[in-house]
Amino acid sequence: MPRSLRLRLQYIPAVKSSLLRNGFPSQKILAEDLGIAQSTVSNFLNGKPVDYANFIEICRGLSQEWRDIADFEERCESVEILSNSAKIAIAHSHPIHSLVQQLHEALTAASHEVFLVNNSSKDNSYLKICDYLLLPISPEFAASEMILEQVKLAKDLHNSIVKKPYILPICVELNTPISFDLVNYLAGTQAWQWRCVDDSSKLIAEVAIVVKEGRTSLNADHELAVNLSQIINTKHSLIQPIPAAAPELPGGQVDLASCFYIDRPPIESRCYETITQPGALIRIKAPRQMGKTSLMARILHHAARQGSRTVALSFQLANRRVFANSDTFLQWFCASIGQELGMLEQLPKCWELADLIGSNQCCKAYFEQYLLSESSPALTLGLDESDRLFESPEIADDFFGLLRALHEEAKRRDMWKKFRLVVVHSTEVYIPLDVNKSPFNVGLPVELAEFNSQQVQELAARHGLNWSGIEVEELMALVGGHPYLVRLAMYRIVRQDVTLHQLVKSATKEAGIYSDHLRRHLWNLEKYPELIQAMREVVNISQPVRLSLELAFKLNSMGLVKQEGNYCSARCNLYEEYFRDRLESK
Numbered sequence: 001m002p003r004s005l006r007l008r009l010q011y012i013p014a015v016k017s018s019l020l021r022n023g024f025p026s027q028k029i030l031a032e033d034l035g036i037a038q039s040t041v042s043n044f045l046n047g048k049p050v051d052y053a054n055f056i057e058i059c060r061g062l063s064q065e066w067r068d069i070a071d072f073e074e075r076c077e078s079v080e081i082l083s084n085s086a087k088i089a090i091a092h093s094h095p096i097h098s099l100v101q102q103l104h105e106a107l108t109a110a111s112h113e114v115f116l117v118n119n120s121s122k123d124n125s126y127l128k129i130c131d132y133l134l135l136p137i138s139p140e141f142a143a144s145e146m147i148l149e150q151v152k153l154a155k156d157l158h159n160s161i162v163k164k165p166y167i168l169p170i171c172v173e174l175n176t177p178i179s180f181d182l183v184n185y186l187a188g189t190q191a192w193q194w195r196c197v198d199d200s201s202k203l204i205a206e207v208a209i210v211v212k213e214g215r216t217s218l219n220a221d222h223e224l225a226v227n228l229s230q231i232i233n234t235k236h237s238l239i240q241p242i243p244a245a246a247p248e249l250p251g252g253q254v255d256l257a258s259c260f261y262i263d264r265p266p267i268e269s270r271c272y273e274t275i276t277q278p279g280a281l282i283r284i285k286a287p288r289q290m291g292k293t294s295l296m297a298r299i300l301h302h303a304a305r306q307g308s309r310t311v312a313l314s315f316q317l318a319n320r321r322v323f324a325n326s327d328t329f330l331q332w333f334c335a336s337i338g339q340e341l342g343m344l345e346q347l348p349k350c351w352e353l354a355d356l357i358g359s360n361q362c363c364k365a366y367f368e369q370y371l372l373s374e375s376s377p378a379l380t381l382g383l384d385e386s387d388r389l390f391e392s393p394e395i396a397d398d399f400f401g402l403l404r405a406l407h408e409e410a411k412r413r414d415m416w417k418k419f420r421l422v423v424v425h426s427t428e429v430y431i432p433l434d435v436n437k438s439p440f441n442v443g444l445p446v447e448l449a450e451f452n453s454q455q456v457q458e459l460a461a462r463h464g465l466n467w468s469g470i471e472v473e474e475l476m477a478l479v480g481g482h483p484y485l486v487r488l489a490m491y492r493i494v495r496q497d498v499t500l501h502q503l504v505k506s507a508t509k510e511a512g513i514y515s516d517h518l519r520r521h522l523w524n525l526e527k528y529p530e531l532i533q534a535m536r537e538v539v540n541i542s543q544p545v546r547l548s549l550e551l552a553f554k555l556n557s558m559g560l561v562k563q564e565g566n567y568c569s570a571r572c573n574l575y576e577e578y579f580r581d582r583l584e585s586k
Contacts, residue, residue, distance in 0.1 A: 005055040007047045011069040016045055018062045020339060021188050023159065023321025025331035026348065033321070034061050047071075060163060063188055065217040085112045086131040086211050089165070091147060093119045093140040097172055099194055099203070100136055106204045112211060119147045119516075127154050132211060133165040135186075136194070138172045142182065145520040151185050159319055166216045168207065170194055171226055183228050184317045190217045192224040199224060254294040256301055259462050260487065261294060262455050267446055271295065272302045274444045275380060278417035279410025281443030284424045287559035287571075289484035290448045292424045296382045299422055303380035308420065311340045316385035323391075326398040330359040333399070334366050337381065346370045360402050367406070368415060378418040387425040387557065401437035427557030428549075450481030463490045471500055478504050480572040482559070488513060508578040518578050521560060528554075532583060534568075535560060539580040544569045 007015060024030040027045065031038040036054055044050045044058050059066035088107055092100045100116065107114045117126055119141060127133065133154050141147055154165055169191035194203055203224055210218060219225065254261045274280050282299065286292050293314075300310040313336055322332035331351060338344040350366040351359075371379055389396040403423070409416035423439060435441060451459070453472050460467040479485035492498050492513045498506075506512040525531050534551045538560075544567035547555070552568050555561045560575055561568040570576035 003052055004049040005052055005066070005070045005072065006049045007044060007055075008069055008071040009047050012045065012047055015062060015064060015069065017339070018064065018188055020332065020335055021319070022062050023319030023332070024061075025322065025328065025335040026351070029328055029331070030058070030061060034058065060216065063158070063216065065190075065215050065219075067213075067215065068217075068219060068221070085110075086214075087113045087129055088132045088134060088211065089115055089117050089126045089130040090134040090136070091117050091119055091141070091150065092136060093138060093144065093147075097136060097138060098197075099170075099172060099200055102200055102204055103134060103136075103207065106208060107211065110208055110212070117150075119144045119150075124150055124153055127157055127165060130165045133167050134207070135167060135169040136172045137169055137174055137178065137182075137191075139174060141172075142174065142178045143516075145516050146523065148179065148182055148185070149520055149523060151182060155185050156320055159321060168192075168210065168218055169228065170203065170207075171228075178228060181317070184314070186228055189228075190220045191226050191228050192218050192222065193226040194224070254291070256297065260459065261298075262451060262459055262483070264291075264448065264451075264455070267295070267448070268298065270444065271299045271446060275299050275303050275420055275422070276306050277420075279407060280420040281407050281439060282422045282446060283440060283443055284422065284446045284448065285426070285428075286448035287426055287556055289482070289559055290450070291483050292426070292448060293384050295446070295448065296384060296422050296424050300380055300382050303378070303420065306378075308378040308380045309341060309376070310380045310382070311337050312382040312384065313337070314384040315388040318388075323389075323395060326395050327354060327359045329392075329395050329399065330363045330402075334363055337371065338366070341371065341379075343370050360398065360405075363402060364406065367419070372415050372418050374415070376418070378420060380420040380422070382422040382424070384424045385426070386423050387427050390427075397433065397437075400433055400439055403439045404437050404442065407439060407442065426559075427553040451483055451486060452481060456481060456486055459486060460490060463494050465490060465494065474500060474504060477573060478507055479574050482572060485514065485517075485572070485574065488517070507574055508581065514574060514578075518574075521558065521575075522579070522582055524558065525560075531555065535579055536583040538568050539570050539576045539583065 019025070019027070019030060024033065027041045028038050031041045034041075034057055036057065040050050040054050041058060044055065050058075055070065056066045059069070090100055090103055096116070104114050104116060115126060115130075127150065135141070135147075135151070151167070154167055158164060158167070167186065167189050169186055169189060171191055171193040173194070192203060192206075194200070206219070206222065206224075209215075271282055274282055284292050284295060296312065300312060304310045313333070318332065322329050331347070334347055334350075335344060338347050346369070347366060350369065351362050354362045389399060403421065406416065406419060407421060410419065421439070421443075423443075433440070453469070453476060456476060457467060457469070457472050460472065465471075475486065475489055479489065489500075489503055493500060493503065498513060503513060507514055508518070509515070525535060530551060531554060534545075534547050534555060537545045537547070538555070544564065546566050547568055549566055552561070552563050552566055555568060556563040560571055560579075562571050570579070
C-alpha cells in the first residue's frame with residue numbers, strides 16, 4: 001500500500017462541495033473534527049499528496065469512497081478486506097421484490113448477517129448495529145413516509161461518531177418521482193439502478209464486492225450508476241399528483257406549474273406584493289404538510305421574476321454537525337448561501353477576524369462586502385423549517401437576533417433594502433426571545449389554514465373527479481381540509497386503487513391508504529412519552545384539552561391537533577379514531 005495518496009484532479013470540485021453537505025462549512029472545522037492539521041486538509045482538497053491514513057480518514061469524514069477518488073502514486077493491487085462478516089439490513093416493501101430476495105440469499109451465502117426490514121416497521125434498532133443499509137427504491141418505497149424517517153435516522157447515525165451505516169441506494173423499476181426530502185437525505189450517496197432481470201446478476205455481484213472490500217459506497221463509474229437528483233427532475237409529472245410529494249416538501253414538489261396547487265386568497269397576492277418591497281420580511285406559519293414550502297417556493301419564484309436573486313435553505317436537511325455552536329452554524333449559513341450564488345471562495349476572508357469581532361459581525365460583513373455589494377441585484381432568502389433551531393436555544397437566540405438586526409438595517413441603509421426574507425416555521429416560538437431581537441413579531445405574518453369545502457371541490461375537479469357536495473363532505477368529515485390528506489385521497493381514488501366509500505371505511509386500518517402516514521406519526525410520538533400522554537388525553541376527551549404551552553405547540557407543529565391557546569383537540573376524525581385505538585394500551 002502506498003505511503004501517501006492524492007486526490008484525483010477531476011474529483012476536486014465534487015469533494016470540495018461535499019464539505020457543506022457533511023456539516024463542515026470550513027476546512028478548519030473539518031480538521032478540528034478529525035483531529036488532524038488544517039494544512040493536511042488543505043493539501044488533500046488541492047490534490048497534493050497526504051499520508052495514506054489521513055487520506056482515508058478525511059474521505060470517511062466527507063462520506064467519500066477513497067478508492068474511487070485516489071490517484072495512487074505507486075501501483076497497488078491490494079484492497080482493504082473486512083476481517084469479519086458484515087451486518088447488512090435490506091429495507092423492503094410488500095410484496096418483496098425478487099431482487100431483494102436474491103440479494104438476501106447471495107449476501108447470506110457470503111457469510112454476512114443479513115436481515116430484511118419492512119418499511120412499515122417502527123423498530124429502528126437494526127440501524128444502530130448494521131454496517132450497511134441497502135435501499136431498493138421502488139415506487140412504493142419512494143412514497144413511504146416511514147422509509148423517509150428511517151433514512152433520516154440512518155443519516156444521523158452515519159454523521160455521528162459511529163460513521164455507520166453506509167447507505168447503498170438501488171432504484172428498482174422507479175418510474176415515479178422521489179420526494180425532495182429523500183433526494184436530499186441521500187445527497188452525495190451514489191445510487192445504482194435495476195432496470196430488468198438482466199441487471200440482477202451484475203448488480204448482486206458488485207454489491208457483494210462493495211461489502212467484501214469494506215467500501216463506503218457504490219461505484220460512480222459503473223454502468224448501473226444513476227443520479228438521484230436527475231430522477232426527480234426528469235420524471236416529475238404535472239399530470240398526476242404524487243402522494244409522497246406533500247405540499248410542504250422543499251423545492252416545490254407541488255410544482256410551480258402544477259395544476260394541483262390551490263390558492264388560498266388573499267394570501268398569495270399579499271405575499272407577492274410584500275416580497276417586492278425594500279427590506280421585506282414574510283413569516284409563514286402552519287403545521288406540517290399544510291403547504292408552507294410550496295407557498296415559499298412561489299414567493300421566491302415571484303421575486304426571481306422581478307429580478308431578485310433567490311436562495312432557499314431548509315434547516316431540517318442541515319447536517320447535525322452545523323448545530324454544534326453559533327460560529328459553526330453561521331459559517332454554514334453563509335457558506336450555503338455563498339455556494340448557491342457562486343461566492344463561496346470569499347467567505348474565509350470574512351471569517352479571519354471571527355475570534356476578535358464575533359461570528360455575527362463576520363456574517364454581516366460577508367453580506368455587505370459580497371452578497372449585497374453595490375452592483376448586485378436584490379437577494380431574497382427563504383428559510384424553511386426554522387423551528388428546528390428552537391432545539392438549540394443559544395444558536396436560536398444569536399441567529400434570530402441577527403436576522404432581526406439585518407432586517408432593521410433596511411430602515412437605515414440602502415444596501416440592506418435589497419435583502420428580503422421569508423421565514424417558514426411549524427410552531428409558535430416556545431423559547432424565550434427578546435421581543436426587540438426577534439424576527440417573529442415584525443413583517444407580514446401568514447398563517448395557512450386548511451382548505452375549505454370550495455377549495456376541496458376545486459381540487460377534486462382538477463383531478464377529474466365529478467364530485468358533488470356530498471362526496472366533499474364525506475371526505476372532509478374524515479380528514480377535514482388537510483391539504484396532504486385530501487390530495488392523497490384523491491390521488492388514490494383517481495388511480496382506482498380505492499373508492500371513496502372504501503377509503504373512509506378502512507382509513508385507520510393497516511390496509512388503508514393512510515397507514516404509512518399514521519405509522520410515521522405514531523413512530524414520532526413514541527420517541528417522547530410526554531407527547532404520547534398529551535395526545536392520549538386529547539383523543540379520549542370529547543372537548544378541547546388544556547395542555548402545557550410547549551406540548552400544545554409541539555403537537556400542533558406535527559399537525560396532529562388544532563390549537564387555541566393552551567387548548568387542543570384532534571385535527572381530524574382520522575387522527576382521533578386512530579390514536580384513540582393505538583394509544584389505549586401505551
